[in-house]
Amino acid sequence: MNLWEKKKLLVIATLVIILAGLSIWQSKPGKLEGGVIQNGESLAESKTKGLTVYVSGEVKNPGMYEMPAGSRAQEAIEKAGGMTLNANVNKVNLAKKCKDGMQINVPALSVKQAKTRVGSNQGRSSAGNVSSSETGQDNLTTVNLNSADIGELENLPGVGQSTAQKIIEYRQQHRFNKIEDIMNVKGIGKAKFLKMKDYLEV
Numbered sequence: 001m002n003l004w005e006k007k008k009l010l011v012i013a014t015l016v017i018i019l020a021g022l023s024i025w026q027s028k029p030g031k032l033e034g035g036v037i038q039n040g041e042s043l044a045e046s047k048t049k050g051l052t053v054y055v056s057g058e059v060k061n062p063g064m065y066e067m068p069a070g071s072r073a074q075e076a077i078e079k080a081g082g083m084t085l086n087a088n089v090n091k092v093n094l095a096k097k098c099k100d101g102m103q104i105n106v107p108a109l110s111v112k113q114a115k116t117r118v119g120s121n122q123g124r125s126s127a128g129n130v131s132s133s134e135t136g137q138d139n140l141t142t143v144n145l146n147s148a149d150i151g152e153l154e155n156l157p158g159v160g161q162s163t164a165q166k167i168i169e170y171r172q173q174h175r176f177n178k179i180e181d182i183m184n185v186k187g188i189g190k191a192k193f194l195k196m197k198d199y200l201e202v
């Protein structure tokens with residue numbers, strides 16, 4: 001093999017080594033790719049990380065709640081026990097997307113709006129021959145166990161005319177000192193009490 005052929009082989013070998021090196025270098029993951037491969041778990045966690053919102057106003061259990069990323073206001077309100085019967089539903093954007101640290105406030109009906117709704121429900125009841133126990137829960141705020149009349153008591157969830165009469169008979173002999181005392185009335189157990197407790201006062 002002469003000198004020219006040796007030089008030719010040396011140049012070819014050098015080119016092969018350079019090309020192989022370039023190929024290996026390009027195949028290495030970049031910063032972003034490396035982050036996905038090496039820290040894929042942490043990146044996935046950041047995408048699904050929860051957020052904290054404060055739900056206030058006319059909800060049953062106001063307070064701070066942990067929500068999954070991408071949650072809507074409606075889900076946060078449901079987590080807070082749902083709206084009270086005095087809530088102004090039309091003033092709340094239930095589709096609003098939650099952000100970490102945001103406040104979701106459910107405003108109350110104005111006195112005028114509340115009276116209008118009560119009047120509307122009463123008109124519906126007389127026109128459609130619907131009992132107060134079927135419509136009363138739409139306008140019920142709270143009922144005082146020591147002073148409510150039979151009609152107001154019938155508006156409570158799960159209370160009909162017979163049970164309302166038993167409540168009145170009970171308070172004629174025993175004053176209600178706390179709302180839990182209503183479970184002393186025959187026919188009202190813990191399950192029924194839990195349904196009506198948010199509407200009771202003494």
